[in-house]
Amino acid sequence: MNERLSLALAVEAVSLPEGRILLLRPPSDLHLEGLPGDPVAVQGFKPDHDALAARGLSVSPDLNGSHDAAVVFVARAKALTYDLIALACAQLPEGATIVVDGQKVDGVDSVLRHCRKFFDVGEVYSKAHGKTFSFPSSTAPHGWAAMPATKDGFVTRPGVFSADGIDAGSALLAEHLTGVSGRVCDLGAGWGYLSRAVLAQPDVTSCSLIEAEHDALDCARANIDDARATFHWEDATRWTGGAFDVVVSNPPFHTARKADPSLGRAFITAAARILTPQGRLLMVANRHLPYEETLNATFAEVRVLTDQGGFKVIEAKKPKRQRGRK
Numbered sequence: 109m110n111e112r113l114s115l116a117l118a119v120e121a122v123s124l125p126e127g128r129i130l131l132l133r134p135p136s137d138l139h140l141e142g143l144p145g146d147p148v149a150v151q152g153f154k155p156d157h158d159a160l161a162a163r164g165l166s167v168s169p170d171l172n173g174s175h176d177a178a179v180v181f182v183a184r185a186k187a188l189t190y191d192l193i194a195l196a197c198a199q200l201p202e203g204a205t206i207v208v209d210g211q212k213v214d215g216v217d218s219v220l221r222h223c224r225k226f227f228d229v230g231e232v233y234s235k236a237h238g239k240t241f242s243f244p245s246s247t248a249p250h251g252w253a254a255m256p257a258t259k260d261g262f263v264t265r266p267g268v269f270s271a272d273g274i275d276a277g278s279a280l281l282a283e284h285l286t287g288v289s290g291r292v293c294d295l296g297a298g299w300g301y302l303s304r305a306v307l308a309q310p311d312v313t314s315c316s317l318i319e320a321e322h323d324a325l326d327c328a329r330a331n332i333d334d335a336r337a338t339f340h341w342e343d344a345t346r347w348t349g350g351a352f353d354v355v356v357s358n359p360p361f362h363t364a365r366k367a368d369p370s371l372g373r374a375f376i377t378a379a380a381r382i383l384t385p386q387g388r389l390l391m392v393a394n395r396h397l398p399y400e401e402t403l404n405a406t407f408a409e410v411r412v413l414t415d416q417g418g419f420k421v422i423e424a425k426k427p428k429r430q431r432g433r434k
Contacts, residue, residue: 110135110138111139111236112233112236112240113143113179113240114140114143116209118142119233122205122207122233122242123242124145124179124205125144125176125205126145127145127177128148128173128174129143129145129175129176129179130147130200131150131151131179132180132181132192133153133156133192134160136159136160138181140163145177146166148166149165150167150170151168152323153320153321153322154320154321154343155320171199175200177204177207178200178206178245179207182208182209182211183214184215185267185271186218186219187266188254188266189215189219190251191254191266191267193206193219193248194253195253196245197246197247198253202244204244204245205242205243206242206245208240208242209238209239212237216239220239220241223243226248227244227246229242254266259271259273262299262301262331263299263327264299264327265299265327269324269360274301276417277392278301280416280419281356281358281390281392281421284390284413284423285302285305289354290311291314291351291352292314292352292353292355292356293316293350293352293355293356294316294318294356294357295355295357295359295378296320296359297318298319298321299328300317300327300331301331302358303315303317304332306356307336315337316338318340318344318349320342320343344357345371345375346378348381348382350383350384351384352382352387353387354390355382355383355387355388355389356390356391357375357379357389357392359375361393372399373399376402376403376406380427383427386425387427390413390423391422392421392422395418395419399422405428407426407427408427409424409426410424
């Protein structure tokens with residue numbers, strides 16, 4: 109359980125007023141005890157959103173209403189963190205409290221140094237490989253609020269996967285989508301690059317974009333104008349839609365900053381679950397990731413279509429019936 113904020117409040121290193129407290133992208137394991145007032149969260153990552161909601165916290169992917177103070181949780185993407193601080197500054201009255209909490213591995217030390225240049229930062233509380241600090245709200249520095257960006261002809265936002273443009277793995281997979289047809293699912297669709305490539309195929313009847321990051325899905329809606337596309341803010345590993353003729357995927361493989369192949373394995377299992385008996389999965393993965401055992405356990409036919417530039421494109425056909433699967 110992430111207790112650093114609660115501990116910082118308990119020792120009065122930082123303080124929050126009674127009232128409506130805005131939590132910007134809180135982690136799913138945030139320790140909620142000790143938070144004063146009426147905390148409300150903005151969390152656009154579906155698994156964390158659902159976990160927080162299940163714990164009874166008021167949570168939404170979008171910002172709503174007015175607030176008396178805010179807590180910004182440092183994100184892996186530095187540009188996103190500064191955008192969140194700018195959002196808090198714009199949302200709160202002048203002088204209202206903004207608390208920042210984050211891990212060292214996510215760059216909280218750098219964020220602290222930058223905040224000290226522009227804000228009146230108070231006591232810094234260090235605990236559990238991270239820091240918590242606060243300052244009165246004022247006008248955010250120029251450039252901290254994220255502006256709409258277009259990369260390689262696609263709308264992107266800070267914090268989404270490959271925000272700086274098309275990633276090499278997806279580009280390689282796109283080369284193998286020629287001839288895709290029928291009902292297609294883009295599992296972990298991001299801002300829509302692979303789905304646009306899918307929809308360029310004339311025999312595709314529909315394409316369902318499944319994406320856990322709300323901001324990325326908003327970008328996908330801006331990038332794709334095709335009646336065959338549908339957009340679903342869902343955790344791809346738990347989604348129960350189907351049945352599809354083809355699943356395409358560039359699955360994530362990180363939890364925080366650590367490589368976590370179990371995410372990719374969960375995507376493979378999900379693909380097998382939502383495909384028709386004769387369906388196929390087309391996926392790309394970093395060469396070193398050990399997915400073969402899971403692929404062979406869930407599909408009758410598996411082959412590597414190409415292996416280049418550190419990536420492998422894999423085709424898996426005929427999902428095996430798993431025990432308990434209908």
